[in-house]
Amino acid sequence: MDDDRAAIGGRPGDPGPIVIRPAAARMSMVRGDITRLQVDAIVNAANNSLLGGGGVDGAIHAAAGSGLLEECRRLGGCPTGEARITGGYDLPARFVIHAVGPVYHGGRSGEVGLLRSCYEYSLRLAEEAGVETIAFPCISTGVYGYPKAEACEVAVGAVREWLEAHELPSSVRFCCYDDANAHIYADRLAADD
Ligand code: APR
DSSP states (O other), X not given: OHHHHHHTTOOTTOOOSOOOOOGGGGEEEEESOGGGOOSSEEEEEEOTTOSXXXXXXXXXXXXXXXXXXXXXXHHTOOOTTOEEEEEOXXXXXXXXXXXXXXXXXXXXXXXXXXXXXXXXXXXXXXXXXXXXXXXXXXXXXXXXXXXXHHHHHHHHHHHXXXXXXXXXXXXXXXXXXXXXXXXXXXXXXXXXX
């Protein structure tokens, strides 16, 4: 940011106007296990109970330890399309943002809006917590059955729109665990450059 401000000719010590870096430069794809990432916050693909499950949810709870489940119990669940924030406990990440994606029922049950809302809600919570770096899994594309390419389109669109209007988070990683999502995101992000 300092470099950006210097580049537009502000006096030393003058914070100058806020410069928001282009959205495409702030999005990237990373392969692998989200629980290993050194970021400020990771997002969980949770269910309405917020009490854990399989897939990425199970991996996050296993890596974070029992403190996470205890905090989640106090939250009293979460509606589909929303998210809740907790500590990261034994994870490298300081925060976990638990987003509840829609179960895919063919695409005519409001799935696009609900999936989009998961990303927006998570980004709003991240901004409020001062999160600089955040990683998302491919929400709803496992057990919940959302077609991967369609989900990628929604995810990248929602994140790009957020980044165009907000300084935080400064960088967003799409964490792809399976080959299919990795290829889809690599192609999609390359097309945005
Ligand atoms: N790191 C990153 N991504 C992962 C990991 C991991 N360790 N494990 C699985 N994934 C990926 C899957 O490959 C998939 O692309 O996460 C994506 C989402 O799959 P699910 O975890 O099945 O999540 P979702 O489809 O949103 O279903 C949510 O599953 O585990 C339950 O409690 C959860 O009921 C909820 C449901």
